[in-house]
Amino acid sequence: MSPSASWLSRSGHIRDTRLVMVGAFVGAFVLLMLSAFTSVFAGGPLSSKREQVNAAYQAVQGECLNWEKADLSDAAKVDCAAAHKFEVTGIADITAAYPKEAPFPNAEAWEKIAQENCAQAAGTYLAGKLDPKGKYGVSTLNPDERRWTDGYRQLRCGLQVAAPSGAALPSYGSAKTQDQSNVYDPSVCLALGENNTVGDPIECAKPHAFEIIGVVQHPEGEFLAVDKQDGIMSEKCAAMALDYTGGADLKAKNLLVTWDTRAEESWAVGSRKANCKIGAVPQGENLVAWEGSVRNPNGAPLTTANPPQTTSVKPQAEPTGAPLHSESGKPPSESGKPSDSGKPDPPSGITPTSENR
Template sequence: MSANAQWFRSRNRTLSTRLVMAGGFVGALLVLTLSMVFSWPVKVTASAGDQAAENLKAAFAAPPGSCLNWAPDGSDMRQTPCETPHLFEVTGDVDIAAEYNASAPSPTDEAWREIAKKRCTDGAAAYLGGKLDPFGKYSVGALKPSNEQWRDGDRKFRCGLQRAAPSGKALVPTKNSAKNQNQSDVYDAGTCLALVDKNVGDPIECTKAHAYEIVGVIDLGETFKDGGFPLEEQQQTAMLDQCPKLAADYSGGLNLADKKLTLTWDTRKQESWDAGSKLAVCKVGAPLPDNSGLAPVTGSIKSAAAAVPPTPTTPGG
């Protein structure tokens, strides 16, 4: 990431493998943090004809390549066509019965994370054709057996791919199979990301206070067509050359300085480049005068309505 874009960086995007665990509970699911471990819903024992129960049974048995979705409260987990919005794409099943016999207690949350890291990451990379961008939009996830399932002897957990929001506290729905997607961690132009404690949060309406607004996406692969990894300085030059035009086209020529806004951008790390992630975003935000983070911006620059609250002054200042 570029130095001038450093103040846009999410504090939750530092894990090298970006392994997260998520899942659904029948009735309710509060995704407090993706570093927590979540279970599948309890084993379905509802009577035949219960559509939610049938959906859950199908999801539980979904083979690799299947996509799963569930409601915001965690209910109604079901298998869905990957062409439709979904939260989880199954990459494989792992059985740990050889390590945990029928009387063994369920692993701790930390142990589950380590197990999934060891047993899911390589499989996810293979599922994607051998390349998994450690800084890309897809995270390796896992759904572990519920306590009831564990007591009944179920020792399988499902590995999968999902997209975590910048805050690390929610999942972002994706469309189409991850196998066919560019892994660059970018959002479309027009997306605004919330401001949380002077840092980057999750996608939000641009009419609400936000950290920055995406104004364009650049394919650095088109700029550096020889395929070799461009140095940071080269990427900076390319983004500096292209982002101002995209911002001007997007905003209708708005003078950002008049609005106390700053244009910045991302660059790509070599690990991402080698995995084929060559897209980078141009974005607009407002760094605080002391460079301690970001100021809230309300309104889209596309409508020239973006505004930054005035900087507070000290008494007598």
């Protein structure tokens, strides 16, 4: 099922192509800014105390790591129930393929190394249930050039929740127990990226593509075809929009309601959640940035997940070996017609749309 999006406008159907977060398990590894990780240990010999306590070289399978500094110099083991940016799925020793005299890999070589050594580890760790379009991507923590020269050849394979830019976002709970649906908590806004893409979480006061207004939990059971998901999401998202905005006239603001759907391969591994969101009416096939929030300031408190879905609006400044979660443009295709439920039309300005991913 190809990633795509459909908009139902007042004048007819407009198909728009956007991006989905694709998991590195299906080969979408893009190891960015590896120096951001290796710089932790670069710049001359380290003290023995530093080498003993740096968690990046001590963590084992099932442990979680967190850090705040872009160079990972403050990396520490944390309870996986707490916010973390890396969950170790295994340790790979690549000495046989890269003996001591082997040159330090460039970014392309690290990508190949990660694919060959860590994709399978992630699948095994999750008992074969890694959502290829879910929120988790396969990543590695790699040795720096000095250690490589000294013959160190161990990698930490792991899972991360990454923003579309590749920046690490906080994750909560072990990936073994979490729904992998690529969803956000209500009130999170997503930037409009380059080339008509959906970008990272961002403050709603800044230009953005979408504002998340809620999450729908689909029932267990057989896969629901996209048109059936659309029927459910259309009704639930319209209701959420009324509650979230306090009945605001979205049409007057040139805004409309849209939603996500789950692909069959995601459904097969248990991903059942999908976002309802609000975006600007597109211009042709292009998304349009808008500013501010449509949340009713006098509305009821928001219901967020526990543990929370991704809520960060300040992702790490630089990626550190995380795969790039991006959506590759696909040729536009005509949207399916909405089902005629016989229910009253939604309030003015709430025009259901759907995004399939």
